[in-house]
Every structure is written in structure tokens, then in C-alpha cells.
Amino acid sequence: MADNPKEYQIQPGDFAPLDKQAGPDNEHIAAPSLTFGQDVWRRLKSNKTAFTSFIILVLLFLMAFGGRAIYHQNPNEQAPRYANLPPKIPGVNLPGFNGHIKQSGQDVDAYAQAGAGKDVHYILGTDYLGRDLLARIMYGTRISLEIALIATLIDLGIGVTFGIISGWKGGRVDLFMQRIIEILSSVPSLVVMVLMATAFQKTGMASIIAALALINWTTMARLTRAQTLQLKNQDFILAARTLGESAPKIAWKHLLPNLSSVIIIQTMFTIPNAIFFEAFLSYIGIGISSPQASLGTLINDGQKNFQFLPYQMWYPAIVLIILMLAFNLLGDGMRDAFDPKSKR
Amino acid sequence: MRKYLLKRIFYLILTLFIVATATFFLMKLMPGTPLQNEAKLTPSEKAAILAQYGLDKPVWMQYFIYIGGIFKGSLGLSFQFSDQAVSYLIGSRMGPSMQLGGQAMVIGVVFGIILGAVGAIRKDTWADRIATIISILGIAVPSFVLAILLQFYLGLKTGWFPVAGWQGFLYTILPTLALAASPLAETARFIRTDMVDVLSSDYIELARAKGLSKFGIVYHHALRNSLIPMVTLIGPLAAALMTGSMVVENIFSVPGIGEQFVKSILVNDYPTIMGVTIFYSALLCVLLLLTDIIYGIIDPRIRLSGNGD
Numbered sequence: 001m002a003d004n005p006k007e008y009q010i011q012p013g014d015f016a017p018l019d020k021q022a023g024p025d026n027e028h029i030a031a032p033s034l035t036f037g038q039d040v041w042r043r044l045k046s047n048k049t050a051f052t053s054f055i056i057l058v059l060l061f062l063m064a065f066g067g068r069a070i071y072h073q074n075p076n077e078q079a080p081r082y083a084n085l086p087p088k089i090p091g092v093n094l095p096g097f098n099g100h101i102k103q104s105g106q107d108v109d110a111y112a113q114a115g116a117g118k119d120v121h122y123i124l125g126t127d128y129l130g131r132d133l134l135a136r137i138m139y140g141t142r143i144s145l146e147i148a149l150i151a152t153l154i155d156l157g158i159g160v161t162f163g164i165i166s167g168w169k170g171g172r173v174d175l176f177m178q179r180i181i182e183i184l185s186s187v188p189s190l191v192v193m194v195l196m197a198t199a200f201q202k203t204g205m206a207s208i209i210a211a212l213a214l215i216n217w218t219t220m221a222r223l224t225r226a227q228t229l230q231l232k233n234q235d236f237i238l239a240a241r242t243l244g245e246s247a248p249k250i251a252w253k254h255l256l257p258n259l260s261s262v263i264i265i266q267t268m269f270t271i272p273n274a275i276f277f278e279a280f281l282s283y284i285g286i287g288i289s290s291p292q293a294s295l296g297t298l299i300n301d302g303q304k305n306f307q308f309l310p311y312q313m314w315y316p317a318i319v320l321i322i323l324m325l326a327f328n329l330l331g332d333g334m335r336d337a338f339d340p341k342s343k344r
Numbered sequence: 345m346r347k348y349l350l351k352r353i354f355y356l357i358l359t360l361f362i363v364a365t366a367t368f369f370l371m372k373l374m375p376g377t378p379l380q381n382e383a384k385l386t387p388s389e390k391a392a393i394l395a396q397y398g399l400d401k402p403v404w405m406q407y408f409i410y411i412g413g414i415f416k417g418s419l420g421l422s423f424q425f426s427d428q429a430v431s432y433l434i435g436s437r438m439g440p441s442m443q444l445g446g447q448a449m450v451i452g453v454v455f456g457i458i459l460g461a462v463g464a465i466r467k468d469t470w471a472d473r474i475a476t477i478i479s480i481l482g483i484a485v486p487s488f489v490l491a492i493l494l495q496f497y498l499g500l501k502t503g504w505f506p507v508a509g510w511q512g513f514l515y516t517i518l519p520t521l522a523l524a525a526s527p528l529a530e531t532a533r534f535i536r537t538d539m540v541d542v543l544s545s546d547y548i549e550l551a552r553a554k555g556l557s558k559f560g561i562v563y564h565h566a567l568r569n570s571l572i573p574m575v576t577l578i579g580p581l582a583a584a585l586m587t588g589s590m591v592v593e594n595i596f597s598v599p600g601i602g603e604q605f606v607k608s609i610l611v612n613d614y615p616t617i618m619g620v621t622i623f624y625s626a627l628l629c630v631l632l633l634l635t636d637i638i639y640g641i642i643d644p645r646i647r648l649s650g651n652g653d
Binding site: 179182183186187188189190191194195198199272276279280283284285286299303306307310313317320321324325328329 | 359374609610
């Protein structure tokens with residue numbers, strides 16, 4: 001039989017099953033399979049700047065929203081006797097934190113001067129009404145963050161809905177909606193906000209949120225529209241349509257998940273923008289009014305005494321700057337994490 | 345091209361019309377009249393003052409008078425400075441604002457380009473890191489904080505520059521620096537991103553292969569191509585300068601439009617708020633239109649067409 005290969009016949013009995021455990025498994029996936037979210041998180045963690053920013057933001061949020069649980073001072077409690085006291089941390093004898101202040105060239109213990117007892121100390125000093133500056137900064141940060149976050153959430157809602165409808169419908173609807181965006185975005189945003197803030201005069205948070213929400217959504221709408229235009233011609237959308245899925249359901253189930261990275265990245269840049277404009281409006285005096293306070297009003301208050309008590313402006317300003325820095329850097333990191341192709 | 349231009353100009357006018365209408369009715373919703381010491385005035389005096397501002401007519405008539413006035417270049421009378429036309433107020437304050445804005449734009453863009461280019465060429469070195477830190481700080485530090493710091497440390501404490509006022513070139517330096525920070529940061533970030541892309545493209549490889557010097561490559565090939573998309577930054581930068589000028593002019597008491605705008609807001613001088621709003625919008629619209637035209641001219645790949653998008 002072996003002499004003539006042509007006559008070789010394969011019998012089922014010639015085959016023996018291999019031991020599965022013995023040989024190397026080519027199909028084995030060594031790394032655990034990651035979801036999109038896990039993948040993004042992994043990339044974000046490896047970006048040191050972005051991850052540090054993330055940690056800083058978490059700390060700032062904890063300070064703003066949970067700080068009062070640890071630090072019990074009332075941000076609105078006035079103690080005129082202790083007005084304008086410099087920072088003092090008990091046991092720390094560093095210039096700037098020992099309660100001493102320069103008065104006409106001489107180093108004076110401001111706490112002794114004010115007749116404060118040994119147990120009186122303000123970690124970041126007090127303002128011109130004797131309010132605890134640290135408590136006020138925590139409170140102001142909370143208000144600033146609340147305004148920025150709510151405004152951004154509204155932006156997100158309007159912008160994404162507008163963008164998806166505009167991109168999905170196409171044709172005349174799209175043209176009309178694009179014109180609206182074009183008109184809105186050729187008005188300086190500052191002007192819109194000033195108008196809104198003046199229009200709702202002194203109603204505090206609500207007017208600022210409305211003003212911020214009204215102007216910031218156009219960028220989001222543009223981005224979502226552009227993405228929707230690309231996505232809507234892809235096969236999986238076509239399949240969903242063929243199966244008779246309704247448009248809102250396609251938008252919710254198929255478009256939104258694919259838009260999420262664009263939306264999240266844009267959100268990360270909208271928030272600092274909102275924080276900045278809120279501080280700006282409060283600074284020029286048409287934003288948050290007392291007894292409420294935001295970082296902008298704190299800076300405005302502190303600026304009046306800047307020459308003699310620079311800490312009153314420095315501390316809120318530093319918090320504002322750190323907040324803006326952290327959001328911007330995290331935003332950059334997120335962009336790289338979500339879209340590794342655009343490595344910059 | 346002509347069709348495109350006509351269309352754009354039509355939209356420009358439409359935009360301004362909508363802005364004017366919206367502003368007008370928003371302002372009408374608000375309380376407050378030009379009357380000072382209202383209680384002391386007799387009814388006939390009140391009527392006379394209201395008539396002077398045209399407030400005795402029904403609202404729809406006031407609206408048509410206002411819109412009609414805009415076409416004639418009139419923006420009504422200021423409440424704050426009685427008898428002063430808003431258009432005159434804006435005109436007389438335009439000089440300082442334009443000078444500051446122009447200087448800040450030039451300084452910001454020039455240094456921003458240098459900073460961005462250095463960052464891109466020396467990518468991932470300490471030079472790049474410093475350039476990045478400066479540009480990210482320029483975005484994170486609000487102009488009003490920077491202005492106060494500059495005023496105190498470079499003005500009051502060292503006495504190098506005048507603290508506030510408007511009496512010559514020396515007085516413009518600090519406000520210009522405060523205003524220039526944000527355009528500088530934006531430009532630097534933009535140029536760096538763009539140049540990193542350009543520097544890795546094939547024609548730069550070719551230039552390098554030909555043996556061109558590093559400077560030659562950057563100056564003749566990379567920078568020129570990176571500058572084209574810069575044109576699109578003009579609009580956003582101008583808007584940022586308008587925002588900045590409001591606080592910076594106030595802090596340094598520069599007699600400009602921004603300072604007047606903030607004052608008008610605080611004293612509810614509605615005609616002036618409306619006038620400045622329309623002026624700012626018109627300025628930005630014209631700048632955006634010019635940007636698009638310039639972009640079309642210097643980059644032939646962008647085609648200006650009259651139809652949709």
C-alpha cells in the first residue's frame with residue numbers, strides 16, 4: 001500500500017484526538033479583554049499630568065462639597081472684631097501663616113492687636129467682615145462648581161439634542177438649524193451673558209446658569225452634528241433602520257454611545273469655560289450677589305485690600321487657577337485617551 | 345465668490361437685526377427710567393424728560409424708531425450722560441480700546457507663534473515643557489487676576505510702570521500685557537499642535553533630505569503652512585479680547601469701550617448697553633466675514649461657494 005501513494009486511503013481510525021492541554025493554545029488571549037471604558041481609564045492613568053489633575057479635581061470637589069463636615073466654620077458668620085486677620089495655623093511659625101503682618105514696616109502680631117484669645121485662629125485668615133476665609137473659599141468653590149456643572153449639563157442636553165436632530169434630519173431642517181447656530185455664534189458670548197445677567201437682574205444663580213447655558217451649547221451642537229452626519233450612513237445604523245427601529249431609539253441606542261467620546265471631551269472644556277465666565281460676571285458685579293459667594297466675588301472682595309492683605313485675593317485666585325488648570329489638563333488627557341490616533 | 349459674498353453679507357445684516365431686536369425687547373422688559381430723583385419731579389417735567397428719550401411713545405413705535413435710527417448711525421441717547429448720543433460715546437472711547445486690543449493681539453500672536461514653534465521643534469524637551477506651561481497658565485489665569493497682579497507688582501510695588509490712567513504709551517504697557525496673555529496662550533497651543541503635524545509630513549522629510557538647515561525648514565516650510573489655519577483664530581481671539589477689555593480697562597482706568605460698558609451695566613444705562621452690544625456684535629461679524637474671505641484667498645483648497653455647506 002505504501003508503495004503507491006495514489007491508493008492511500010484515509011480512514012477515520014487514522015486520526016487520534018490531540019490533548020487540548022498539552023500543546024500551546026494559539027487562540028488564547030493573554031490580556032483580559034477590556035471594554036472601551038476600561039481602555040480609556042487605563043490610558044488616562046498612564047498619563048501622569050492628566051491623572052494628577054484628576055486627583056486634584058477629586059480633592060477640590062471633596063473640599064467644596066464635603067469640606068464643612070470637617071471644617072465647621074460658617075462662611076457667613078461675621079465677627080467684626082476679628083476683621084482682616086492674616087492666616088494663622090497654630091504651631092506653625094512660617095511667615096504668612098503665623099498671624100503676623102507688616103504694618104508700616106514693622107512686624108506686628110495682628111491677633112494680639114485684635115485682642116484675640118489664644119484659641120482664636122483662622123487658617124487662611126478673615127475677610128473685611130471677619131468671616132473665615134477658608135470657609136468662604138470652600139463655599140465659593142462649591143457655588144462656582146455648582147453653577148458650572150448645572151450650566152454644562154443644560155448645555156449638553158440642548159447641544160446634543162440639537163446636533164443629533166440637525167444631523168439626522170438633514171435637508172431643510174438642517175439648513176435652518178445651522179443658520180440659528182451661525183447667528184448665535186457670531187454674537188460675542190460675553191454680550192449675551194451680560195444681557196441675560198442684566199435682564200434677570202440680581203436673581204443670582206439662576207440667571208447666570210441661564211446665561212451660560214444659552215451661549216455654550218453651539219459648539220457641542222456643531223460637534224454632534226458633524227459626528228451624526230458621519231455615523232448615520234454607516235451600516236449598523238442602516239441595519240437598525242431596516243429592522244424598523246424608531247428614530248429616537250436609534251439616536252439613544254446607537255448614536256449616543258458612539259458620540260459619547262466627543263461629548264465627554266467637549267464637556268471637559270465647557271466646564272472650565274463656564275467656571276471662568278461665572279467668575280468673570282461675579283467679578284464685574286453682575287453675577288452672584290451676597291450673602292452668596294463664588295470665587296469671582298471672593299476675588300473681587302479680596303482685590304480691594306490687595307495692597308495690605310494680599311492673601312485675601314491670592315487664596316481664592318489660586319483655587320480658581322488650579323481649578324481651571326486641572327480641568328484643562330484633564331480635558332487634554334481625556335482627548336488623548338479617547339482618541340489615541342490623535343496623539344499630540 | 346460674488347454670490348457667496350452677497351449671501352454672507354445678507355446673513356450679517358440678519359444677525360445684527362436679530363441682535364438689535366432681542367436687545368431692544370430685553371431692555372424694555374427691565375425696570376428703570378432715565379429719571380433721576382423721580383419723586384421730586386412734577387408730572388409735566390417727567391413727561392418732558394420721557395419725551396426727550398422718546399419713551400412717551402408706544403413700545404412698537406420706539407422699536408421702529410430705534411431700528412430706523414441704527415441705519416442712520418444713531419443709537420439713541422445715553423441715560424447716564426443726559427444729552428449724549430450713544431454713538432458719540434462709543435466713538436470717543438474707541439481709540440484707547442482699539443489701541444490696546446491691537447497691541448495685545450500683535451504681542452500675543454507674535455510671541456504665541458514663537459512659543460508654539462519652539463515647543464513643536466523641541467518636542468518633549470524642557471523647552472517644550474516650559475512653553476506648554478506658559479501657554480496653559482495663560483488659559484488658566486483669568487485676565488482680571490493677571491491684571492491685578494501686574495498692576496500691584498509691576499506698577500505699585502516696583503514703580504516701573506504707571507498704576508492706572510491713560511496719558512501716553514507707558515500707560516498702555518501693563519493693560520496690553522494683561523490682555524495679551526490669552527491670545528498668546530491660544531496661539532501657542534494652536535501653532536504647536538499644528539506644527540507637530542506639519543513637521544512629520546513628507547515634504548518636511550524631503551526638505552530635510554535635501555540638506556536644508558533646521559531654521560530653513562522651519563521658517564520656509566513648516567511655519568508658513570502652520571500659519572494658514574491661524575487665520576481662523578482671529579474671530580475667537582477678538583471675542584476674547586473684548587471680554588478681557590471689560591475688566592482690564594476697568595482695573596487700569598482706561599477710557600475705553602469696555603470700561604464704559606461695565607459702568608453702563610452697573611447703573612442700568614440701557615441705551616448704552618444696547619449700543620455697545622450692537623457695536624461688539626457688528627465688529628465680531630465683520631471680523632468673521634473677513635476671516636473667511638482671507639482664508640479662501642490664502643488657501644486655495646478652501647472653496648467659497650454660495651450653496652449651503
